[in-house]
Amino acid sequence: MLATTYRRPYRVSARHVPDPVIEHPFDAIVRVLRSCICGSDLHLYHGLVPDTRVGSIFGHEFVGEVVDVGSGVRNLKVGDRVLVPFNIFCGTCYFCQRELYSNCHNVNPEATAVGGIYGYSHTTGGYDGGQAEYVRVPFADIGPTMIPPDIHIEDAVLLTDVVPTGYQAAEMGDIRENDTVVVFGAGPIGLLAARSAWLMGAGRVIVVDHVDYRLDFARRFAHCETVDFRSVGDMAIHIKKMTDGLGADVCIDAVGCEASGSVMQRVTGVTMKLQAGAATVLHWAINSVRKGGNVSIVGVYGPTFNAVPIGNAINKGLTLRMNQASVKRHLPRLIEHIQAGRLNPREIITHRVPLEEVSDAHEMFSGKKDQCIKTVLIPPGVDVAASTTAAPITTP
Numbered sequence: 001m002l003a004t005t006y007r008r009p010y011r012v013s014a015r016h017v018p019d020p021v022i023e024h025p026f027d028a029i030v031r032v033l034r035s036c037i038c039g040s041d042l043h044l045y046h047g048l049v050p051d052t053r054v055g056s057i058f059g060h061e062f063v064g065e066v067v068d069v070g071s072g073v074r075n076l077k078v079g080d081r082v083l084v085p086f087n088i089f090c091g092t093c094y095f096c097q098r099e100l101y102s103n104c105h106n107v108n109p110e111a112t113a114v115g116g117i118y119g120y121s122h123t124t125g126g127y128d129g130g131q132a133e134y135v136r137v138p139f140a141d142i143g144p145t146m147i148p149p150d151i152h153i154e155d156a157v158l159l160t161d162v163v164p165t166g167y168q169a170a171e172m173g174d175i176r177e178n179d180t181v182v183v184f185g186a187g188p189i190g191l192l193a194a195r196s197a198w199l200m201g202a203g204r205v206i207v208v209d210h211v212d213y214r215l216d217f218a219r220r221f222a223h224c225e226t227v228d229f230r231s232v233g234d235m236a237i238h239i240k241k242m243t244d245g246l247g248a249d250v251c252i253d254a255v256g257c258e259a260s261g262s263v264m265q266r267v268t269g270v271t272m273k274l275q276a277g278a279a280t281v282l283h284w285a286i287n288s289v290r291k292g293g294n295v296s297i298v299g300v301y302g303p304t305f306n307a308v309p310i311g312n313a314i315n316k317g318l319t320l321r322m323n324q325a326s327v328k329r330h331l332p333r334l335i336e337h338i339q340a341g342r343l344n345p346r347e348i349i350t351h352r353v354p355l356e357e358v359s360d361a362h363e364m365f366s367g368k369k370d371q372c373i374k375t376v377l378i379p380p381g382v383d384v385a386a387s388t389t390a391a392p393i394t395t396p
Contacts, residue, residue, distance in 0.1 A: 002380060003132035004358045006056045009047030010366075014358045017057070020128065020136035025072030028140035030082065033382055034157040035130045035355075036061035037365050037375045039187045040300050043257060044121060045362050048270065048277070050302070051110075051122040059377075060086035060118040061160045062130025063153060066140075075141040081153075082144035084137055085327030086161045088116030088127060091142035102324035107138070113303065114324055123303065131358060133379045145331055148339070154376060155338055158345040162374070163334055165298050165325040166192025166254070170200050172296040172321035173250035178203030182239060182248040182288060184281045186214035186226070188348050188374045189298060190254035194222035197250075199342065206242065208235070208284075210260060213371040221347060229261050236287035247290035255281045256299025269306070276302030286313050286320075297322035351375040352384060 005015045020029055038061055044052050066080045076082065089096050089104035095115075096104050104115035108125040116138075119129015128135060137144060147156045166189050175181060181197040183190045186209035197205050205224040209215050215226040232238045240247050257277020258270060261284070269278035277300075285295045286309050295318055313320060337343040350373045353361040358377060365372050378384050 001133040002355055004058045004129070004355070004377075006044065006052055006054060006058060008054070010045065012045060012058065012359055012362050014356050017055075017132075020134050022068060022070045023136065024138060025070040026139055026141060027070045028066050028073055028076055028137045028144070029068040030062075030064035030084065030135050030137050030144075031067045032062050032064040032130050032133055032135060032379050033081070034063050034153055035059045035132075035377045035379070036157055036162070037131070037358075037361060037377065038161060039189060040120070040256075041362070042366050043300055045366060046258065048257060048273075048302070049121045049123065053122060053126075056119070056121065056126075057128040057132055058119045059129030059131030059135075060120055061157060061162065062118075062135065063147065063157045063160065064130075064135070067134070069140060073140045076144060081147045083147055083156045083160050084118070084130070084135075084144050085164075085331075086117055087143070087324065087327055088118065088125065088138055089143060089328075090139055099326055099329040100323070101326040101328050117324075131355065131377055133355070143328065145328070148335060151335065151338060152346060154346040154349060155344070157376065158348070158374075159331060159334060160327065161325070162188045162348075163192050163343070163345050164327040164330040165189050166194075167196040167330050167334060168323070168325040169193040169252045169254060169296050169298040170196035172298075172323070173197070173252055173294045174319070174321075175200040175202050175250055177201040179249035180204040180206070180243055181250045181252065182206045182208060182285075183224075183252045183254055184208045184259075184284060185254035185299070186211070186218040187254065190252070191218060191221050191348055191373075192345070193252050193254050193298070194218065194224050195343065198223070199337065206239075206248070211368055214368075214373070217373055235261075235284040239288040243290070247288055247293060249290060250294045250296065251285035251289040253281045253285050253295070253297040253299045257301045259299075275306045276304040277306065279306045279308055282306065282308050286316075286318065289316070289318060291316045292318070294319045294321070298325065348374045349376050353377055355379045
């Protein structure tokens with residue numbers, strides 16, 4: 001099959017690799033109909049995630065059709081169309097029982113804080129990802145969700161990560177009615193966090209970025225105010241001036257380890273790798289939120305040290321919440337929002353690219369070229385016009 005394989009930093013390519021096979025009675029094999037390039041994939045692409053091995057197959061956002069199931073699978077059958085959360089989880093451990101699916105205790109042999117993730121290095125279990133024609137799905141009775149017949153397939157693929165992550169970012173902010181919410185980052189996660197903030201009762205939403213076309217997109221899609229941080233001297237002072245001197249009620253970090261905006265943080269966290277990423281946005285969020293406010297973190301950082309102003313957080317009495325999104329927990333509510341017309345996630349898709357051209361697609365997304373916001377990959381033989389779960393799919 002054709003799959004996106006990692007070669008070295010800033011180099012991926014579409015190569016033919018062996019097809020996946022059933023390895024466990026509870027596995028399924030899914031033929032991929034859509035997959036995405038995620039902003040988190042860029043951390044892999046840039047060589048910032050430890051133990052990303054040559055030949056690894058990228059991709060943790062995908063939907064598809066079941067083509068084979070193991071002998072123990074009871075809830076899926078061949079022909080079912082499913083969206084597959086980026087989390088791999090067992091469904092029975094202490095954490096899964098509390099719907100902390102991203103922290104599953106049984107799926108990551110590296111025994112790190114996070115559970116399993118498709119296509120995201122051996123630090124998250126070494127599972128092959130979905131930027132491919134086929135993918136092996138472990139715990140197939142637990143993770144995959146049937147795509148409702150009235151959900152567009154491109155909305156479905158965004159439900160595997162970006163929509164639940166943005167939604168959980170807003171949820172962890174514990175937004176109250178009329179709160180002022182500042183979202184750092186106008187990428188797909190930040191955009192969905194901003195839209196979700198309105199759903200949770202925010203009275204004002206501000207998105208911070210420095211790329212003109214992303215700021216323009218944020219104003220249209222998220223109906224928010226924007227701040228270009230290139231024009232700001234001190235972010236905390238600027239946000240306080242916008243909020244009667246108090247600071248925002250909620251700040252959301254939707255950027256993570258490759259944040260721009262501070263030369264020192266960039267050098268120590270990205271170039272020299274002395275930190276687990278550039279903590280610029282963590283500083284901005286902690287210092288810009290009001291006393292007693294909430295900071296929500298969904299941006300990806302490495303598993304090691306970061307220089308964070310924890311003293312300021314303590315003295316201000318802040319609540320900090322963070323995690324990888326537990327996708328499955330949010331799906332019923334998010335599907336309802338889409339069916340009711342309150343969310344139309346596929347509006348953020350700007351590019352649809354054949355899987356064969358994935359190398360160029362990563363370069364475009366990484367370089368913020370051609371006004372790219374979100375890229376969907378189309379495997380060979382899949383009809384790009386197939387829009388709903390009932391639509392026919394052509395085969396080679």
